[in-house]
Amino acid sequence: MGRDPDHPPAVVCTGLAKTFEDGTEAVRPVDLTVGAGQTIALVGPSGCGKSTLLRMVAGLEAPSAGRVAIAGRPPAETLRRAGLAVAFQDPSLLPWRTVRGNVRLALRLARRPMDDADIDHLLALVGLAGFEETRPAALSGGMRQRAAIARALSTRPGLLLLDEPFGAVDDLTRRQLARDLPRLWEARGTTTLLVTHSVSEAVRLSDRVIVLSPRPARVVAEIAIGLPRPRTEAIGESAQAAALTRQIFAALSDGMASPATAGPAS
């Protein structure tokens, strides 16, 4: 994988905007850069347009204006090479496949070699050891989400797009995932765009936090997270992290106080 000079790729969004056919303006023109191998967190109020933004970066949603460049090329090209992976907000596991079967399908669709030992290692990493042969219906909501994360990681994508990946996971497991997963994508060299509702998680995981306004989303603030890596629990709980968290919360409420000129229609 490392032979590809564009691995991991940088992502550049310029003037990216989305208005749906029904007139809902979800994203105001947004400029956004994710450096190669960086982790960027998107935070913003519920319904502000984070998922829409992520889906445009993934090439799953056509922007109404602006463009996305992944390693300088349109997302469709990265898609075609299976160079990115998305962990959707909804785990969307196929119910007729086991946990391992769901991961295998992703590998097959992405035309990647299949190695069950690899798969099981990933599943163990997200705490699903012993559930490889379980069908999604028999998993809890948080377990399903973790299976979906493992599936996204399995294809070793250069660009990882995570939409609220820990939404239904308990706090303790969240902390553990927030510790283990970055190690993996650091080791592999992965560019990561992460949507999260948890400000402290954004601080814990990312190199930079982008704060979005209520719908239509626009960038209110970009806050660099200069914490050293690896991010241990101690660093996450340090005074510096607490200050950054406060700064992000302040930016969030600024965004709330000065919404875009178009009144929120929701």
Place this chain on the structure above:
Amino acid sequence: MTPQGSRFGPWIGGLLLLAGWELADRLLSDAFVLAGPVAVARFLMDEGALMGRALAVTLGNAAVGFVIGNLAALALAGVAVVWPRSERVVTGLALLVFCLPLVATGPILRVLFGPGPGPQITLAALAVYYTTLIPLLVGLRAVPDTWVELVRSTGRGRLAVLVHVRAMAALPALCAGLQIAAPAAFLGAMVGEFTGAERGMGVLTIRAMRALDVPMTWSLATVATAVAVLAYLALGALARRVLRAPPPVILAAPSVRSKQGAAWRDVALVAALALGGWAAVIGLGGLNPFFAKGPGDVVTALVFAPDAPETRATLGAALAETAVFLLPGYAAGLAAGAGLAVLLVLLPGVAGTVLPLAIALRSVPIVTTAPLVVLLLGRGALGTIVLVAVMVFFPTLVACLHGLRQTPGQVLDVFDSFAAGPVTRLIRLRIPAMWPAFFAAARMAVPASVLAVTVVEWLATGSGMGRLMALSASLSDYDMLWSCVVVVSVLAALGYALVGAVERRVLAVYAPEQQT
């Protein structure tokens, strides 16, 4: 998802049925209309070879028709999924073809194919493809957007979505459709044999009726019933192995609604394609114009010909005669099915016993038991109405029972927390939850009841459209025969659309979530 009856429920129900049947035979032994299980068993022992040969022929034809019809359904569903805009046109044309009156298409196919199994196989295929197509389409479409996006996010396109997601997601619906199709194929093959085949169960049925051979008539009906139930159960077992779960009870085809384009445009397109296809087959097929009539011939016969007024009057009279049997039977079947379902839900222990039995009996080719109804109730109006009602009754009962059981447990808990009694729950909660299933059954019952009424009229009562079609066929009055085909199928399709329109009105009030 499946009715969880007690394990012995169906067996007890079946035994009760047998006992009642034998008892009725003993009580009515002077009337010479009924042969009980013992008499049927004796007949089957004596005439086993004859019945076995006939059964093998019919089963063979049914199997070939089953395969062809279902392959056609798969192909049509593929077209509709790959090219979504075509879906309403595909389903509209499919419905129109499904509404073709077998009583008239049978003889036409007989002339076309000559002797041999052609008509039997074609009718078997025609009997199954629609009931497979519609659940299949619904299954293929009922896929969450995120599953589609998941495949797209790995860089793959619509074909991969179809293969890895849609096809798998549609499997339960497909299995349920095939389960209904198996007995339907048997029925189609038998009706095909009524049209002058040399061998098969249908031929024996006609012979038994002509000879008023009571044990033979009952034995044939028993064998047909057993085959239908066994086919249903066998496919159910197969489906359970494939799906690792029992297939869903497909009540009837859910109403297919797509939002794209204006409805009238699709209706016009369906009509144009149907007429064009028909004219093309007649024109390009090199068929003998004596029996192969095109759209122009039918219009001439009904409008321009010197005897057009008489033709119309004959048709009108026959239609009116048929409507007198059809409408009460249809209404009675719906009312009885829905009513019994509601009663059964108030007696939950009983519902568990009745539902599996009703599901099995739903697959009985009622039409093949037409001779029994005639034996029991005579050739008058009552027999025909009862037959139509029975044909409508079982699918409606199954659908409504299923619908009534669909009430979500959480909502029931909410009602319980308000201390609502069983009747309140029934009226406020369960009956509204039943409407979608009821209407799905009511729609599918339209072509089914048309089939039932015309077959009985043809085979037994000698009245109405069934007789007119049979008579036109035997008198080689092909203008009249083709006119009957057109009028009956258009009316049946309109009836189906009418029920669909009522359905939309009612569901808009009771089940707005069903409206997409």
